[in-house]
Amino acid sequence: MTTLSKNTAPAQTRTTSATPAPVLSVRDVRIGDRVTDREIVHGVSFELTPGKVVGIVGESGSGKTLTCRAALGILPPHFEVTGGSIEIAGTDIATLTPARWTALRGATISAVFQDPASYLNPSIRVGPQIAEVVRVKKGLKRREARHRALELLQAVHLRDPELVYTQYTHELSGGMLQRVLIAAAIAADPRILIADEATTALDVTVQAEILDLLADLREQAGLALVVVSHDLAVVAQLCDEVLVMRQGEVVEHGPVEAVFHDPRHEYTQLLIAEHEQYGLEKFLTPQDPS
Ligand SMILES: Nc1ncnc2c1ncn2[C@@H]1O[C@H](COP(=O)(O)OP(=O)(O)OP(=O)(O)O)[C@@H](O)[C@H]1O
Ligand SMILES: [Mg+2]
Structure with a gap:
């Protein structure tokens, strides 16, 4: 049984009982630096359906922003997707012309x-x-x-x-x-909004208001979100699923409740221990003992 406690019924899933089609599919995406010929991101996968929120956490330089930029088709100069695939609303972005990208950016992602x-x-x-x-x-x-x-x-x-x-x-x-x-x-x-450290610079009250706003958009418009944050409490509050990245690898990926309550990877355990002082617990609903 999966226990996705908080946010299981976003607006757009009402129309169909089957799993809705993903609006964003990231499959084993690898990102390399053409100049140094080094691979920086070593295979990231996740899927977003309408109203779903995926969080990405992990140390600085682990590839969170590059992953987001790859999905937006705006990698910095000399970075490129060297493996895997990204689909936006069913279209492989590798096939997009600059004109199609311009149409898609803002309007779809x-x-x-x-x-x-x-x-x-x-x-x-x-x-x-x-x-x-x-x-x-x-x-x-x-x-x-x-x-x-x-x-x-x-x-x-x-x-x-x-x-x-x-x-x-x-x-x-x-x-x-x-x-x-x-x-x-x-x-x-x-249909997809990527929020990369969008609330990091803000004080706690303002941050909470912005998070509520994002949650509203998801509820009301079925907006699917990718939320990158250093703050595990933010991720716990807002996300259904979380990816934990370190040095370009996804070391752990699963439902937020499962990953934060029962982290498997030692790096995730370390991250959570570091965050305990911020009161992560209050954003997690108690685990169903059954
Ligand atoms: N524009 C760029 N030019 C050169 N190197 C870059 C550039 N952007 C990212 N990198 C390198 O790629 C790696 C991944 O960077 P990325 O920005 O994706 O990390 P991040 O996980 O978002 O980190 P942070 O939490 O600090 O934002 C880092 O080693 C970084 O030095
Ligand atoms: Mg970043």
């Missing part, structure tokens, strides 16, 4: 990274930047796009959307900026 500054233009007000995403990706007219951008700023629980619309990135706090980024990332109604 989208991402929020830790460094907001690099994704928003500091010299343009944030509202028009979101409106532009909506205009280009959803084909809305300027006025409708503005209206939609305001709705999105509201949806990410920014208190004064009209004001934020007219502000520049330097006028916003870290938490506000992160919300703006999420608004931009979900502007074209993606």
Whole structure:
């Protein structure tokens, strides 16, 4: 029996009793550095169905971000997928032309990274930047796009959307900026959102609010999420499944409850021991003794 306790009935699984088709399949993906001819990521596999949340944890430099970037088709220069396959909504991304990628990015798969500054233009007000995403990706007219951008700023629980619309990135706090980024990332109604350390820089209260927001999106829109975090409590709270990475390898992969309650690999045991002080327990439901 599997005990996926918290989040077993996301919105979109209602329509069919069979397992829904995956929106993202990552199969034994290997990533290499062309310059040094070294393999950096040695085979990562996971599957996302609508409303499912997969977490990736593990030490710095273990390949979490590279794995995410591979799925988004934005590996840094001289990195390449050297093995395995990635499918987005049934399409192998190796077959995508640049034009198809442009259509897919934002509209089907989208991402929020830790460094907001690099994704928003500091010299343009944030509202028009979101409106532009909506205009280009959803084909809305300027006025409708503005209206939609305001709705999105509201949806990410920014208190004064009209004001934020007219502000520049330097006028916003870290938490506000992160919300703006999420608004931009979900502007074209993606089916998959990758959140790579998206809440790391934020204080605990703001972080909790952003996590609630992601959980809402998953419930309401059936958004599938990949959540990369150093914080095991975040993963415990939000994810169905977790991958534990070390030095480019997935050392453990399974339902969050199982992995965090009964870690098999010594590295996972170490990670959990380190996190015990943060009160990981309170995010895990008690194991069914049966
Ligand atoms: N743009 C880049 N140029 C050169 N090397 C890189 C680049 N991005 C990643 N690497 C290397 O690839 C390896 C994996 O990096 P990656 O960013 O995926 O790690 P990570 O698990 O996301 O780490 P962190 O938790 O610190 O974000 C690291 O050894 C890193 O040095
Ligand atoms: Mg990273």
